[in-house]
Amino acid sequence: MTKSLQVPEPSNDLLELAAGVRRSAMSLGQKDDNQRKSAIEAMAASLEVNKSKIVVANEKDLKTAKQDGLADALIARLKLDEVKLKGAIAGMLQVADLPDPLGIRQVHRELDENLVLDRVTVPLGVLGVIFEARPDAVIQIASLAIRSGNGALLKGGSEALLTNEAIMKALKEGLHSSEVESDSLALLTTRKESLSMLKLDGFLDLIIPRGSNQLVQFIQDNTRIPVLGHADGICHLYIDSEADLQKALRISIDSKTQYPAACNAIETLLVHHDIAEQFLTLAIPIFNKLGVRLLGDLSSQKLGVQELADESDWSKEYLDLILSIKIVSNIDEAIDHIHRFGSRHTEAIVTSNEQNAEFFLRAVDSSGVYHNCSTRFADGFRYGFGAEVGISTQTLPPRGPVGLEGLVTYRYRLRGDGHIAEEFNSGEKSFSHIDLPL
Incomplete structure (x- = not known):
């Protein structure tokens, strides 16, 4: 349309x-x-x-x-x-x-x-x-x-x-x-x-x-x-400098490959530069084996990512086995990238630093923000809702699945016995405003 x-x-x-x-x-x-x-x-x-x-x-x-x-x-x-x-x-x-x-x-x-x-x-x-x-x-x-x-x-x-x-x-x-x-x-x-x-x-x-x-x-x-309704599902996973490498690898693979056509699959992987070489040395061969096409910034290319991502890639919802990778200097840069290119769908951080995790959970303005788990959990059935009519990324509720x-x-329902507003306007009566048991 x-x-x-x-x-x-x-x-x-x-x-x-x-x-x-x-x-x-x-x-x-x-x-x-x-x-x-x-x-x-x-x-x-x-x-x-x-x-x-x-x-x-x-x-x-x-x-x-x-x-x-x-x-x-x-x-x-x-x-x-x-x-x-x-x-x-x-x-x-x-x-x-x-x-x-x-x-x-x-x-x-x-x-x-x-x-x-x-x-x-x-x-x-x-x-x-x-x-x-x-x-x-x-x-x-x-x-x-x-x-x-x-x-x-x-x-x-x-x-x-x-x-x-x-x-x-x-x-x-x-x-x-x-x-x-x-x-x-x-x-x-x-x-x-x-x-x-x-x-x-x-x-x-x-x-x-x-x-x-x-x-x-x-x-x-x-x-x-x-x-x-939501528009794009441009979801991010940030691997913090204090992430457990095996945990980060497991979550990254699931978030991208478990069902890449879903709106809650990640499209961009953000990796802290302190851990990038170690992580990508482990991750790139596995992603290659699983058929994931990797696109990266210049820093990630130096660490083995084959193709260069252009500026438009950070805004793309691939819905496919394609993943953009960017090396960031700190958690603030990761969050800034998410706020600039994300669609307020679902973002996740992998870290063993509880302070960084809490900062990420509070600072990222998306309908779902996760710590140490796959973005693929953004789903009404998995939340225990039974099902969902969709995922809303708007700020006003309802939000998420x-x-x-x-x-x-x-609906407000008011039951009276001949009451009229004039009695209260004139001062003849005053409101009691007593909360009753629900």
Whole structure:
């Protein structure tokens, strides 16, 4: 998507579909905890029954994508085999077991005798989610939406069309056997529909884009609906002068190679010059063996990195077995580099110096900042959220992997007995403002 594209008005069919999702979402928001939990379990069971159909559909999508020359990073995200599908189903069941995010009283306050205020959590309404390549996102989004009482209108990339359709069909079959309306979820399939979605203000309460920086920027520039999402995942790992070499090597390899197509894989390795020669002597042969293409600054080239990184490399999200390496003189230079080129996604430091670790954790302004562990832990499932609708790198909450708590808002409710504001303005009465048990 680019800024030159025109956003078309929604068709009557799309308006009718969106209206149906909104009506169902209103009903869903009234369902109790057990009803929503049972609906997710029914969807998970239906996915299990239909898993062979889903895998076959995915194999067809993969074949077409490879013939069309889809990038390797997107091919990796597109693949949904039985192992990956099993993990997605497990995440769905984990979402079902999470505490109910709705109806939680956050404020309970007496303003006056028989005038009591409370604030409780409620669903957002309807989510519009646009994502590229990853069909397992349909499963994650559906489970989080139903658990949090929200309807969802989903649009995946055309490369995953058959897989997305097979998944959505299975999810709706599961909902048919539950007390939640199947129209709470809907899948869009055309590019025109995804563009028109941006004009569904009044039907959608939040748009969540999962994809390239270009996609996110286009959506933010072309809709009046609130947008939640991250652009690039330019993640860094800093090897401090007091790092354990073997620990640093283990974390570096995992952060880059465990799943390089993920947004939480590192794209830049920052190494303190005091430890650089020792570390790179160990790391370069292993990275070479694993097929990682290394780009480096002049200092790292003197220590064995073959290719020179140019200025643009520090801002690139490779999503591939490519890693930029820079030698830094101290922790301040490392942090300055992260602030200049990072995307506020996830950064990590490897060090045995607790003071340096704490300084890094406090000074780096990213949604996730780690000490002595892989950046690959930046994930809703790994955080115990069951799943995520995406990772938000904005400063305002929700931030980081967005699970259930990021999909609810709150409502103030005030119960009185004929109270009027004039009584308090005139001085006839004064507020008591007594906090009551939650």
